[in-house]
Amino acid sequence: MDKRFILHCDLNGFFASVECVLKPELKNLPMAVGGDEERRHGIILAKNELAKKYGVKTAETLASARKKCPNIVIVPPHHSLYQKYSKTVNLIYLRYTDLVEPFGIDESWLDITGSMHLFGEKDYKTAEKIADEIRNTVKKETGLTLSVGVSFNKVFAKLGSDYKKPDATTVITEDNFKNIVHPLGVETLLMAGRSASEKLNSLRIKTIGELAKYDPVLLEKKLGVLGTALYRYANGLDDDPVSSFYSKREVKSVGRGMTFTHDLGNISDVEAGISALSNEVCTRLRKMNLKARTVQLSVKDVNLKTVQRRAPLEFPSNSTKKIYECAVGIYKKNWNMRNPVRAMTVTALNLQDSSQDCPQLSFFDVECDDSKDEKLDSALDKINEKYGKNAIKPASFIKNDIGIE
DSSP states (O other), X not given: OOOOOXXXXXXXXXXXXXXXXXXXXXXXXXXXXXXXXXXXOOBEEEEOHHHXXXXXXXXXXXXXXXXXXXXXXXXXOOHHHHHXXXXXXXXXXXXXXXXXXXXXXXXXXXXXXXXXXXXXXXXXXXXXXXXXXXXXXXXXXXXXXXXXXXXXXXXXXXXXXXHSOSSOEEEOOTTTHHHHTTTSBGGGSTTOOHHHHHHHHHTTOOBXXXXXXXXXHXXXXXXXXXXXXXXXXXXXXXXXXXXXXXXXXXOOEEEEEEEEEXXXXXXXHHHHHHHHHHHHHHHHHHHTTEEEEEEEEEEEETTOOEEEEEEEEEEEEOOHHHHHHHHHHXXXXXXOTTSOEEEEEEEEEEEEETTSOOOOOOTTSOOOOOHHHHHHHHHHHHHHHHHOTTSSOOGGGTTOSSSOO
16 A cells, blocks of 8 residues: 555544633633533533643543532533534545545544645655644634644554644654554553453553554454454554545444433333434434334433343334334333333434335235335424424423423
8 A cells, every 4th residue: 555644633622612712701711511410411521721630531520520620610512513613624624635534523534645745745744734734724714723643544643633732733654653652551542442451451461562562363362353453553554544525424323312301210201212212313314315124222220231122123114103113112022110211222223225125025024115104204304394303293292301302
């Protein structure tokens, strides 16, 4: 493979930064974007640098953050605005290359190999110049700052964007990566989550350098294909391409989860919750012109234990009624109703394009016909699209006390 020049752009404290742009008075205060405590989503979603100096961390509870920083200002999230800013920033990236791959709402990889001749020589000096220009452009046009990693592969570019924060560029080359990357903890490596890191630590592998020198055969034996991938990453052998921003990715699942405002102890509340989740999942399926062949239900109890089960549909469907009935059936079959429910997630799996023909059925099978449900769902979608998301909704959504809006 020819030498590549990859950037990883990471917006600094994205949610908090957007809030500070909209309300400049927050910039000089320790602040964070936090969930709704009354709806039991009371965690830190993002924080600014001043709050970070107090030791405030993402995903910790608001109560814990206030103990560390009693004068911290907590603001509610505005997700539609974050989406808008994310799109704006990605459009700036597209001025420099058509190979832009978003990685979440606040991170993107850019492959600038093919466009570097427009900015200078094809070397790291030019790549760093482009990275700095992107940072300055984003700051000037949006008020947001970002950190950029420059490297010859995606994994090291991401490590570079994490290496210096905020508002910095780090260049990791074939010559210096061992000095920069190998002293870092294995948990900083892409795909080395908590479980994988714990397994690596049990093998006395603490740093990326130690991982790079370990026997790859033993790694595969202990961690399977993930062990092989992590070994390659540690040695700079990642050859994963940057996917185009405009390329159509295969959607493998569509899901929606919810933590309820109080624990659900009766079947009517559970059914109302499943109805709300199924409605949102199916609305998204229909917008994407997809149907599901399998429904999955995840249920979390008051002790935070999660049970996850799935069941096939009789035929591919994006009918709210069909998905709801299947999910309720999964619940009744697998859950002890005396055990209160804290949270649930409904997920549509094994997706196919709606235009695909229905599979051949035997003489004794049900008819593959969603036409009545499709007409009803289509009519409701059009009304809600024209008059607002909740213009028409099930009666169980109205004046409930479990958090359905």
